[in-house]
Amino acid sequence: MKLKGKDVTQLSDSAWLMDLAFLNDISEALAKFIVQLQGKNKLVHELFKHLRTFERDLQLYEQSLREHKIDLFPTLKGVFDGSNENLGGYARRVAVLREEFSSRFTQFRSLRSAMTVLSLPCSCEISSAPVEIQLELNSLQEDDILVQNFNKLNLIDFYKSLPVAEYYNLKQFGKKFVCMFGSTYSCEQLFSQMKDVKTKLRSNLTDRHLLDSLRLCTSSMEPNIDNLVEKIQHQPSH
Template identity: 25%
Template structure:
């Protein structure tokens, strides 16, 4: 069953960005792969789902975000304005001298743009005053500043989650980059949203540092309106996350993979029950599992005597949770193969750039013949 160099019977699953061309039920990629291997598992990229779930801003916050984007575009779209603003920031000894653009396809850019704009907002106000721009009045309104501060805090939390979900983050370093570990991060974020809702309901804004610093002294009316909009936003956000990240239908797989010694035998399929009983009564294997070994090392190296249970676990361990590596590859190619090197065969360069293996420079140097002196 080999086609195009692929052994389809060994194909565990694939991760997509959720586009219709990928997930169609008849003639698209998912359907075509199912014809080759019906047991293949299709997953929707965790980061793409999270980005879709986060698009829940109410009208007032959407207007505030658009205003911030207009301010940045006014300063950045003109080379003259950019130079003048940089000089103004330099004269005021500002920490930053430039603003940041954002694009929808760059997951971190919106939060970084808002954070930078907030940090040098006083310089921006002076620049807009000198230019007599109509955005000045809106940018200086007390209500706008409060909504702006909330957006800064909210997108900072979103960016923090983005980084946790990327393949080079802490999960990877801890040997936990499996689909269930990413699920834990999402569940933790949903629990945080519930905590924020409970706090905001009690007029407690301590979960949002930037907002909390400026909200005191603004008046009860401002707090009441802000509370209403924040409750609406956070409630919608929670609902969207629950919609895009539903609970696993078969939780026994998750329990089996995470700790095969705690799951009840009756919860798993009949064909692996006897093998699971043998595993659970293997004292040495249990001690090895409890000694702190990672799930990957346990299932790949230690549980080889139990092939049926092991095959199920490895199938889920090998699934890609995100398309991060693919996105990273595109970004690397754009850097390597630019207009000055458009005829370059970038395969070897990309392999070196994307590899996590540290090159042994000293060994490579010793293997080379030194240049003879003349």
């Protein structure tokens, strides 16, 4: 860079290098958190768990910086010049970030106890659940077969397996949370598939065909081809 006449005075400034290293460590932590929120079939309570975990991570980061400990910041540790003056400023920046997260998602925070019931129906505190499902939860927790199913099935399949006659309210309770869009993954996937499906080479594609094609691209359901073929009326040869 010097040979090209570029100004690289920052690279010899220890304070600037520490700022850059701190930014890198925090950005890496944020990127890891965002990746945890991505992906298919993520339910709201799982995403909220990642959010609460990240908030606690921020508390640890802030506390460590205030105590002049930088083991949680590997890049910063590599360029640390032994001066603790900048660490207090970093701690304040982490505190601002933590407060920003704390001020958001208030609606989901009010549903925290309900999410616990959703994710742990066989062991949750029944008194913390909505009144309309308390009796059904009591019956569920005493049913050994259903408890075994909970340990074997994923959460969605478990709620599907509950008998409607005995657990109608509990199934409705589960549906309410399963239908919540925890992330924009489905929307992003839809627009991504739309670019592949609707191209200039497929000018005869109608809106109806587009809807059907997008549904096939984004659905996790496997079509029963053999059953569909059997239902087709065969054309006998003349």
